[in-house]
Amino acid sequence: MKAQVITIDAAVNGDCAVNVYFDDGTPNWRIVAKASGMIATELTKPPHPKDAAGNPLAPNGIAQFLQEQERPNPATFGAIGEHLWSLLAQGAVGVWLSDTFAAHWKSNALDVKDGIRTILDIRDKTVQSLPWELTIRQNQALFASPLNPFVRGSLNPAATGPVSSLMLRVLVVVGSAPKDDHVKAEEEIENIEDAARILRREIDLRVEYPHKLDDLNDLIADFKPHVLHFIGHGGEVTLAGRQDPVASLVFQDGAGGIWDWTTDDVPTTLAVGAPRLAFLNACRTGTGVDPGMIVGALSAEFLKTGTAAVVSMQADIAGGAAAEFAGVTYAALAKGEPLDVALAKGRRTVKGRAGGRRDWCLPSLTVGVDVTEVLPSRLSLSQRDRDRLEATPEFVDIRAFVDRHVQRRSVDPMADPAQLEDVVIVTGPAKTGKTSMLLWFLEGCAWCGHAVKYVDLRRDTKPGFLEALESIQQAETNPPSDLRQALPGDFARVQQLIAIARAGQPAAGATPDNPIDSLFTAFRAALVHAAQGKPLILALDHLGSMDSDAFRNYLRPYLLEHVAQKSLRPVRLVLTCSDDDYVELRLSRLLPAKMIKVNLFAVAEFSTLYRDYMLCRQVPRAKIPPPIKAPPADFPPKMLPDMYEFMRMYNLV
Numbered sequence: 001m002k003a004q005v006i007t008i009d010a011a012v013n014g015d016c017a018v019n020v021y022f023d024d025g026t027p028n029w030r031i032v033a034k035a036s037g038m039i040a041t042e043l044t045k046p047p048h049p050k051d052a053a054g055n056p057l058a059p060n061g062i063a064q065f066l067q068e069q070e071r072p073n074p075a076t077f078g079a080i081g082e083h084l085w086s087l088l089a090q091g092a093v094g095v096w097l098s099d100t101f102a103a104h105w106k107s108n109a110l111d112v113k114d115g116i117r118t119i120l121d122i123r124d125k126t127v128q129s130l131p132w133e134l135t136i137r138q139n140q141a142l143f144a145s146p147l148n149p150f151v152r153g154s155l156n157p158a159a160t161g162p163v164s165s166l167m168l169r170v171l172v173v174v175g176s177a178p179k180d181d182h183v184k185a186e187e188e189i190e191n192i193e194d195a196a197r198i199l200r201r202e203i204d205l206r207v208e209y210p211h212k213l214d215d216l217n218d219l220i221a222d223f224k225p226h227v228l229h230f231i232g233h234g235g236e237v238t239l240a241g242r243q244d245p246v247a248s249l250v251f252q253d254g255a256g257g258i259w260d261w262t263t264d265d266v267p268t269t270l271a272v273g274a275p276r277l278a279f280l281n282a283c284r285t286g287t288g289v290d291p292g293m294i295v296g297a298l299s300a301e302f303l304k305t306g307t308a309a310v311v312s313m314q315a316d317i318a319g320g321a322a323a324e325f326a327g328v329t330y331a332a333l334a335k336g337e338p339l340d341v342a343l344a345k346g347r348r349t350v351k352g353r354a355g356g357r358r359d360w361c362l363p364s365l366t367v368g369v370d371v372t373e374v375l376p377s378r379l380s381l382s383q384r385d386r387d388r389l390e391a392t393p394e395f396v397d398i399r400a401f402v403d404r405h406v407q408r409r410s411v412d413p414m415a416d417p418a419q420l421e422d423v424v425i426v427t428g429p430a431k432t433g434k435t436s437m438l439l440w441f442l443e444g445c446a447w448c449g450h451a452v453k454y455v456d457l458r459r460d461t462k463p464g465f466l467e468a469l470e471s472i473q474q475a476e477t478n479p480p481s482d483l484r485q486a487l488p489g490d491f492a493r494v495q496q497l498i499a500i501a502r503a504g505q506p507a508a509g510a511t512p513d514n515p516i517d518s519l520f521t522a523f524r525a526a527l528v529h530a531a532q533g534k535p536l537i538l539a540l541d542h543l544g545s546m547d548s549d550a551f552r553n554y555l556r557p558y559l560l561e562h563v564a565q566k567s568l569r570p571v572r573l574v575l576t577c578s579d580d581d582y583v584e585l586r587l588s589r590l591l592p593a594k595m596i597k598v599n600l601f602a603v604a605e606f607s608t609l610y611r612d613y614m615l616c617r618q619v620p621r622a623k624i625p626p627p628i629k630a631p632p633a634d635f636p637p638k639m640l641p642d643m644y645e646f647m648r649m650y651n652l653v
Helices: 059-068 074-088 093-106 186-196 213-223 267-273 291-304 319-334 339-352 383-391 395-396 405-409 436-448 465-473 491-502 516-533 548-564 579-584 603-616 641-647
Strands: 002-008 015-022 035-040 116-122 150-152 168-174 203-208 227-237 246-251 258-260 277-284 309-312 365-369 425-429 451-456 534-539 571-578 594-597
Touching: 002 093, 015 093, 015 150, 035 277, 059 074, 074 093, 093 116, 093 491, 150 339, 168 186, 168 213, 186 203, 186 227, 186 319, 186 603, 203 319, 203 405, 213 258, 213 267, 213 641, 227 258, 227 291, 227 603, 246 277, 246 291, 258 267, 267 291, 277 319, 291 309, 291 365, 319 339, 339 365, 365 641, 383 395, 395 436, 425 436, 425 548, 425 579, 436 451, 436 534, 436 571, 451 465, 465 491, 465 516, 465 534, 465 548, 491 516, 516 534, 516 548, 548 571, 548 641, 571 579, 603 641
Parallel strands: 002 116, 116 150, 168 203, 168 227, 227 277, 277 309, 425 571, 425 594, 451 534, 534 571
Antiparallel strands: 002 015, 015 035, 227 246, 246 258, 309 365
């Protein structure tokens, strides 16, 4: 996609200088403008948009019109949008823009043109306050064009370090009271949840209702969200010792009172780490409050404290429209779309269903860095690879994997390898879903492009270390799966040594002629060669099924401990065992190792988990039946699929 930046400087004698810069691939493209012109702050270029009385709208009149008219006159609304474009499309700037759009504008998904991203760097506050998101060119709402996105940004975006994470951490904080019809938080949360469920590997969603500022501070420090999404009201509050009010986001305290998160509080709250994106869906608390002041002050404070981008509302957006906008935007982000493209898709969807309302143009995105670097880059898998992964039998089995949020957050295959342990151990009582947790982690590794080999050690008889080595290397065809294929590379020497070891008694000591030592030396070398310099994840499920002496005396010291000590990189291990097996097999000697503990589901979470499971099984919300029974105590995860299958058998779902 091509890119151009339009800068509008602060006014001098009532005129703002306009310059266009085009990314032509040269290092200094931001230095020399391709075209230049002027905009008068009085917006004197006809045709003038007019109010209902026929009077020309000044800049503040345009902003006020948008704030006051929920269902504006279509003619006036369209005239404002066209007028905003006409301000840019003057003289040499207009000629340049016409030519670049003719050369690069992508009209549909099949168009071979590149598409063009336009960044508005508006430095004059009067011009900045205009609702540029309403801009219309040739009947095209420019900010609602995903193929040619428009965004408010900077000619010289701030440098930002890379953000690497498999999952996009989204913290939704709700400030409004339950069932507030002006906000419709419940609907918005459901839409965000549905978007997160599209690619469950992509969004780690957490919804909270902080009752005081300390709660909010703790949430952000603990979760470290990439996206902080606020749902509620915005307002003004006069602080002690201050004459002028400051902007705030308003929260219910759970007991009928309210508290404010003010612009003064933002730097302290975000000192532990600012989110990459602040998504502020805040309506006004009262008619006397200027939404422009709230938007401008909060956005500026977030950007100043390190937030890379802010989405805020230029007027009171209808709750239903805000909910739909958020759902479409997050669905696009989940699929890997850049932030400005995702916002454009949200605007376009809401615009198509607006029924004459203004809601589609109200969300305003301002970025301080390159818009493609705001959020962690999503996984660039081909559709063929995605289809193959989603059809993997083991991953199909965990499609409705719910809860375990704390455990999921503790392991990230895209984290810095220097910070990762090379052995992950999933442990817990029987029937707590340890295999599901292991497979969830493996799926994440596979999404990252890592080679994955799954080995289920359950057998009719307890396997020894030789059988374990064969299972790791060889293919398992029942059931057939990409996760159970033979490892690549030459294991001929390993197979010879296995035959020698199987024919006689293992020799003691670690002398060079010891066949056991030679066998494991050859096996370790073959594993590293099979990895071919890329991560190779070996999953050993049901470790307690092995002969304990064979594990303690051979598999652990000769193989697993080498991986734990990071001498076999890029080979890594993921293991599951019960708590008793952990002690019996002396797995505490595997240091360092990442421990993931799973237990039974808490009975208090049953209703939420039951609902989530049914939604994962694509049961429509309105058609989720009451559960057959509620568990009397903490319950195993398998209760949920068993209940679902029973209901499906009797056509209840």
